[in-house]
Amino acid sequence: MITTSEILKNAKAVKPIIAALSTEDKNRAIMTMADCLVAAEADILAANKLDLDAAKGTISDVMLDRLALNHDRIIGMADGMRNVAKLPDPVGRVLKSHTCENGLVTEKTAVPMGVVAIIYESRPNVTSDAAVLAFKSGNVCVLRGGKEAFRTSSAIVAALRNGLERENLPKELISIVEDTTRTSANELMTAVGFVDLLIPRGGKGLISACIQNAKVPCIETGTGICTVYVDGAADLEKAVNIVENAKTSRPSVCNACEICLVDKTVADKFLPMLKARLVDERTASGKAPVELRLCENAIKLIDGTPAGEDDFDTEFLDYILAVKIVDGVKEAVEHISLHSTGHSEAIVTENAKAADYFTVSVDSAAVYVNASTRFTDGGEFGLGCEMGISTQKLHARGPMGLEELTTYKYIVRGNGQTR
DSSP states (O other), rough: OOOHHHHHHHHHHHHHHHHHOEEEEEEEHHHHHHHHHHHHHHHHHHHHHHHHHHHHHTHHHHHHHOOOOOOHHHHHHHHHHHHHHHHHTTTOOEEEEEEETSSSSEEEEEESSSEEEEEEOSOTHHHHHHHHHHHHOOEEEEEEGGGGGHHHHHHHHHHHHHHHHHOOOOGGGGEOOOOOSSSHHHHHHHHHTOOSOOOOOOOSHHHHHHHHHHSSSOOOOOOOOOEEEOOOOOOHHHHHHHHHHHHHHTTTTSEEEEEEETTTTTHHHHHHHHHHHIIIIITTTSSSSOOEEEEETTGGOOOOOOEEEGGGGOOOOOSSEEEESSHHHHHHHHHHHOOOOOEEEEEEOOHHHHHHHHHOOOOSOOOOOSOOGOSSSSTTTTSSSSSEESSSSSOOOOOOOOOEEEEEEEEEEEEOOOO
């Protein structure tokens, strides 16, 4: 087994190689890697079955779905890579140019970060997304996946490395850490001089550990306590559709709705509609019903589970929704400011003033009017795919694509000037 330290040394050694690649070279390699990913489908699915068999009984069915791959998902991963190849190359862009009085020309120029390390959990598709975004933006990629998906992620990396070697590029441009214990995570967090950027992508515990312990630059991503607020001026049928999609289309992801706030003026009409859609109709059709955890006023209107002390501060990642009745848009915004993780929030309303107040006042990376929070995604935002959703404000915020994986330097051109 190659050690994490050796992986990092090898990654640092190939930084100059990828930094010097032309856009055409990178795009050609990405297309070859995507083809190799599809060609390795049998190996990837076999590895995924081993991971799924080992995980059954230890994680929820929702999280098993997050771990599972199939033909369509692998094709989707390859298509995501090809979409990234079609995007403009961020490297080498002149962000700003200035000519000094003495004739010096300064160009603020976009450049790769260098070695980007990603610590993530049991979502195998992150492996190809992270690798292709790092590669297109001129970075060396070091992946550290969770143990639940290690076989699958390793098979994906093997396919991508096959593509690199077909293009006569060093396989060390994309690596996966073989040690899945906390030791390797700590090594990445403290790899000063080897890791130029660390991106944790996963649950609250992982992200908190990285933020607290990292000695290398780190971007906080992922945890999503996302809220949909149903305003007094909402189209209630539209609101039910939005909440249903935000909660049930894929509850295990960070852009799923965890909290529904309802204006008190429409609660008596909307809450029975919500229960009918998320509980009664889903039960009747054989789907998993949503457990509604209701505030003391909501439980007077519909049946459900009384909300506990922590339910409005929990990323459930499951068929659970915390519901609270509020007194208008201002109280909704106040609730979000206290309980949100700064990921994605939505208002459903036909009142333009309420919508404007919400979008200005809510301090999250993505704020929606009359749309599901499930759209907070790199692919949906035109980024091809994403490295993660940044919930911080410095350098990157929201879905992280190619531009967010670059920094800049000043290139100064002169003709003998001295100072």
